[in-house]
Amino acid sequence: MPKIAIYPGSFDPITNGHLDIIKRTQGLFDKVIVAVNNNPLKTFLFTAGERVEMIKELFSVSKGIEVESFQGLLVQYAKEKGVRFVIRGLRALSDFEYEFQMDLMNRKLNPDIQTIYLMTDQRYSYLSSGIIKEIVKLGGNAEGLIPDLVKEKLLEKFT
Numbered sequence: 386m387p388k389i390a391i392y393p394g395s396f397d398p399i400t401n402g403h404l405d406i407i408k409r410t411q412g413l414f415d416k417v418i419v420a421v422n423n424n425p426l427k428t429f430l431f432t433a434g435e436r437v438e439m440i441k442e443l444f445s446v447s448k449g450i451e452v453e454s455f456q457g458l459l460v461q462y463a464k465e466k467g468v469r470f471v472i473r474g475l476r477a478l479s480d481f482e483y484e485f486q487m488d489l490m491n492r493k494l495n496p497d498i499q500t501i502y503l504m505t506d507q508r509y510s511y512l513s514s515g516i517i518k519e520i521v522k523l524g525g526n527a528e529g530l531i532p533d534l535v536k537e538k539l540l541e542k543f544t
């Protein structure tokens with residue numbers, strides 16, 4: 386049985402912090418599905434299609450990475466895919482509070498699904514998609530924090 390995990394998130398847009406988490410899952414799993422959340426109640430800068438395309442382009446030569454969008458409950462989506470493992474990244478204590486709540490709720494909804502947490506790399510501990518949008522919008526330097534492709538797409542949105 387291949388070991389498959391889902392890495393869910395908004396990825397609006399994907400940052401080097403997310404990429405670092407994905408890279409670190411390589412070798413742990415045979416396949417990782419990067420699942421782009423398309424919750425209609427949330428407002429995103431990039432459409433789900435745009436977010437999926439960006440990530441696909443970044444991983445075009447990588448094996449074992451699949452990218453798709455999903456709506457609704459993560460546990461439901463994981464069940465439909467037949468996947469038992471979920472990956473999440475942890476940056477600060479604030480992430481922990483939220484993730485702890487989500488994990489307890491997800492386990493109540495589906496006890497078969499296990500979430501695995503990877504600590505952020507120190508370089509990305511203060512990095513979020515939200516702060517990146519602000520920096521680029523205001524003309525700041527996001528060097529080393531996002532791939533060039535993401536920078537280009539952000540500049541297109543803001544000009």
Ligand code: ADP
Nearest residue numbers: 393394395396397402403473474475505509512
């Ligand atoms: P969500 O809205 O689902 O939290 P995000 O795209 O913000 O979506 O994040 C997806 C996952 O990646 C979350 O587990 C988040 O904690 C993690 N993550 C976000 N930024 C970083 C980072 N800089 N380092 C490590 N993990 C991160």
